Amino acid sequence: MTDALRIEMYRRIVRIRLFEESVKKQLAAGRIPGSVHLSIGHEGAVAGACLALNDGDQIVGNHRSHGHPIAKGAQLGGLMAELMGKRTGVCKGKGGSMHLADHSVGVIGESGIVGGGIPLATGAGLSARVLGNGCVCLCFFGDGASSEGSFHESLNLAAIWKLPVVYFCENNLYGATTPARDVLAVEDIAVRAVGYGIPGEIVDGQDVEAVYRVTKEAVERARCGNGPSLIEAKTYRYGEHAEGLIIPVAYRDTAEVERWKQRDPVEIQRRRLVEAGVLSDERADEIGDEIAGEVERAVAFALESDLPDASAAFDDVYGRPVAGEER
């Protein structure tokens, strides 16, 4: 791991964190319609996994979709504009918070249906195999999706054809308000790999470097034609399932939330780099300032962008307009 890579990990974690904190503010200010599912707490897992890929590789994600494209290298302006429903949004205002797919950086899908993206990632693996293009697809999903049929069907499909896919579970211990331990027959999702004859690894999702190492190994394995792997990153979301969601009863201890915040992915990486002499505190602060500037520019771009025309709702249903479709 080069120093430059370790610093880049830090940058991406901070970029997700500051983007998400801004999203929270924009939502509170009434500038973002609907609800948002923030990646705060998941940054180490998401950034460490994406940095283990090549630029030409693909990822597929889920409803907690903001961190994925940022970790894969997307520009922030189009993402923020999408969240505000603007025409300059990366999906032209058709996707929104749960679906920040940015194909320009290989984010080929962000499924709002839990588990819906897992077969898509499997298909990207099939393409890589048939086309022989050396691509690997990294598939993000949560603990809840690991109980969907699509997860089990996909692992079996990828295993029988040795498809270059890395299935990456962001296990944040809760599916909305339901504790994962109440609805999983096993303690660790990684053990589900055994049923499909593929490696299953558990990793500390708050430690970006640990996530990188484990994912890198799985990516290499996939790229060499040795098939898929399952990785389970133990992580935690600091906020609610969705920002603005009103939950009438407590479903997790405040003490538990605080305990996880003590192991913050931003702080862990910063401290590590400073202690190793890779980064000074001053430089770390500067990086924070640079990224805060990026986020500010993204917000400004989004705010000054126009809303789509109502008639744009009829665009992109089909590649070519279908006669009789519009009325």
Next chain:
Amino acid sequence: MSGEAGAPADGSGEIREISYFQAIFEAHQEEMARDERVVLIGEDISLYTRAGLLDGSLEGRVFSAPIAENGFSGMGVGAALTGLRPVVDLTIASFIYLAMDAIVNQAAKIRYMTGGQASVPIVFRASMWHEGSNAAHHSDRPYPMLMNAPGLKIAVPATPADVKGILKAAIRDDDPVVVFEDNSLWFKSGPVPAGDHLTPFGVAEVRRKGSDVTLVAIGGTQGVALEAAEQLAGQGVSLEVIDPRTLVPLDHETILASVARTGRLVIVDPANRTNGAAAEIAAIAAEYAFDQLRWPIVRVTTPDVPIPFSPAMEQPLYPSVADIVEAVRKLQ
């Protein structure tokens, strides 16, 4: 572009009599040979190459899948997003429900939800196995459900020439297409041009010209529709039989122009009655041809019941020649 059954598309194609089933495999063979991005995914399909239905050299692009309809359909969608042009064989149309998320939430919506960043060039094949005492889990005609999912194109080819032309056009289309075959047609033969025969989408075929009544027949009901037309011709009633061939897009013009001439519309649809293709076509005629209609529109459909096993109960449910003749007589 030729929609005419029996008309050579490239001017050099000889016309052969082949079965609907053979036509399906000609389409696969030709498109897979033409374009290396075309792959087949489905259950029990390794026998395609082993049985010689497809050339053995294509074996590496035939993925005989485990029984995991949602998984392999979604895999097809992901493959379509990343450079392949998959044909997913869902075997029997009733199995499509297991893959609804992949088809309706993913394939149909991805172009739209990504603001046009992506396209999903995928074909789903689904064969409707009604009329065969297979009972309710193998006998559905579910195309109306998918007509209600914007982003999908829906085809119901009724002749060997059209099933070949539609499959080939669907494989080349950049949007997801669901092709509903009628299993009862598989071993019926008809003229099919050799070579590159493509059937255009959204262009209906007038199967029989007539002047008194417009009869729109969906998919495999062409046979009973044409037989009823023949019977009624003997009684001095002239039916125009129209096969829409694709339901999305639907050729409004041909249907409405015919209704403008006849003033009478009967629709024959093997799907269930409520919200069927017949209901949609009736609504279009009522909205856009109200002034030309001289009689109320009549639908001849399968009633709203699951399909029973015993032929004694099953067979009378489907639109028959007698049902059509009776419907037309109501208009006299």
